[in-house]
Amino acid sequence: MKRGFQILKLLGRVYILHISAILAIWLAMYYPGLDIILSIIYLFLLWEEGKHTHRMLRNPKKQALIASLWQLPGFILGTSVIIGIDRVTDLAYYFVFMLELWVTPILPLVSLLPHWTILERPIYYYLLFVMVPLLAVYYYVPVHRTISENS
Amino acid sequence: MDRFGDLQGLMKDKILRIYFFPVVLVILLLLIGSDNIQLFAGSRQSVIYTYANSFLKGEIGSGFGVYSSERVSFTGLEPGDIVMGGWSNCAYGRYSHAGLYVGNNQVLEGDVDYGLSVQALGDYMKFTQLCLLRVEASPEVKKKAVDYAMARQGEMFYPVAFKQGERYWNCTKIIWEAYYIQGINLDEINDLWIAPEKFADSSMVKNLYEKGISNS
Numbered sequence: 101m102k103r104g105f106q107i108l109k110l111l112g113r114v115y116i117l118h119i120s121a122i123l124a125i126w127l128a129m130y131y132p133g134l135d136i137i138l139s140i141i142y143l144f145l146l147w148e149e150g151k152h153t154h155r156m157l158r159n160p161k162k163q164a165l166i167a168s169l170w171q172l173p174g175f176i177l178g179t180s181v182i183i184g185i186d187r188v189t190d191l192a193y194y195f196v197f198m199l200e201l202w203v204t205p206i207l208p209l210v211s212l213l214p215h216w217t218i219l220e221r222p223i224y225y226y227l228l229f230v231m232v233p234l235l236a237v238y239y240y241v242p243v244h245r246t247i248s249e250n251s
Numbered sequence: 252m253d254r255f256g257d258l259q260g261l262m263k264d265k266i267l268r269i270y271f272f273p274v275v276l277v278i279l280l281l282l283i284g285s286d287n288i289q290l291f292a293g294s295r296q297s298v299i300y301t302y303a304n305s306f307l308k309g310e311i312g313s314g315f316g317v318y319s320s321e322r323v324s325f326t327g328l329e330p331g332d333i334v335m336g337g338w339s340n341c342a343y344g345r346y347s348h349a350g351l352y353v354g355n356n357q358v359l360e361g362d363v364d365y366g367l368s369v370q371a372l373g374d375y376m377k378f379t380q381l382c383l384l385r386v387e388a389s390p391e392v393k394k395k396a397v398d399y400a401m402a403r404q405g406e407m408f409y410p411v412a413f414k415q416g417e418r419y420w421n422c423t424k425i426i427w428e429a430y431y432i433q434g435i436n437l438d439e440i441n442d443l444w445i446a447p448e449k450f451a452d453s454s455m456v457k458n459l460y461e462k463g464i465s466n467s
Contacts, residue, residue, distance in 0.1 A: 113265075113269055116269050116273075117268070117269060117272065120272035120273045120276055121272045123272075123276050124272045124273075124275045124276040124279060126411060127276065127279040127280065127283060128275075128279060129409075129412065129413050129415070129416060129419055130279070130283050130413045130415055130443075131415070132415055132416030132417075132418070138272075138275065141262070141271070142272075144262060145262060145268050145271060145272075148262060148263050148268055149268060152265055152268075196363050196364065197363055197410050200363055200408075200409065200410070201410070201411075207407070207409070207419075208418075210407070211407050211418040211419065212418075215366075215404070215405035215406050215407075216405065217366075217405050220365065220368070221364060221365055221366075222365065222366035222405045222406070222407065224366065224407050225363070225364060225365070225366065
């Protein structure tokens with residue numbers, strides 16, 4: 101029970117970090133350049149949060165669970181768009197927009213990439229689906245970094 | 252360098268780390284709010300007011316509907332004209348989407364799937380509400396506006412992109428910016444975002460055609 105509560109607490113922390121970053125970085129786009137700075141800070145804070153979670157849990161599987169639960173909305177949205185559920189209902193049409201909003205914290209860095217297109221779609225479109233698992237992995241990586249430092 | 256180290260130390264604090272973005276969010280809300288006080292002070296023309304009203308009615312997003320089967324003639328459109336389409340349940344005004352006519356039955360528009368891209372004009376026939384506008388400007392100005400927009404193909408679409416900056420675009424910002432840098436401001440209330448219908452309300456445009464809009 102106590103460990104379950106700890107997992108929930110750590111999950112809550114990363115959700116607070118992510119959702120407040122979505123809103124703050126979106127507003128920061130009003131001041132071009134500030135969004136890029138905040139995006140870099142977000143990655144730094146997320147890394148530190150991953151390290152903090154590892155220190156609290158010392159359990160890679162539980163940390164992976166938190167990373168997956170944290171990015172679950174992104175996984176659901178991205179998978180829905182890829183398999184075409186977003187073409188089935190009117191509400192699902194908004195899924196790809198919601199996915200883009202979900203990955204707002206690192207969009208400023210993506211916006212710096214060249215504007216190449218692949219099969220008529222810009223690179224950032226494909227990255228919308230890649231960023232979700234990447235963020236989960238990024239949060240999880242501090243586990244392995246600590247393990248390799250100790251081995 | 253010491254100050255940077257202090258900042259890093261602060262970021263490593265588990266409490267400060269969680270409060271960082273909420274505090275930044277509040278500061279930005281206050282700054283942007285004070286910069287646009289006329290919009291937040293109950294301006295009924297602002298898209299914020301329109302969206303808030305629609306949200307209370309349960310309408311969100313661009314809306315949807317049954318595709319129209321009505322054929323519309325786009326004969327006579329000139330590069331630089333604005334094409335707008337929409338559904339009656341759009342949360343941010345009469346029209347949900349806009350494109351800049353670039354000639355050859357094509358429009359430059361913004362969408363999340365393709366970013367800023369050239370698409371077929373005929374796609375607008377599906378909308379139950381349609382409007383064609385002509386910006387009252389010289390052919391040279393309109394050509395420059397079209398050239399500006401065309402040069403931005405492939406750039407990122409972001410639905411709630413502010414007018415500032417040139418890294419995030421939506422379907423109306425690209426049209427507004429293309430004309431703004433030519434000295435024509437199609438958003439006369441200087442809103443934070445530009446709803447497509449604001450183009451129709453501009454004194455700088457002439458209405459060429461409109462369908463599906465009730466006068467009630």
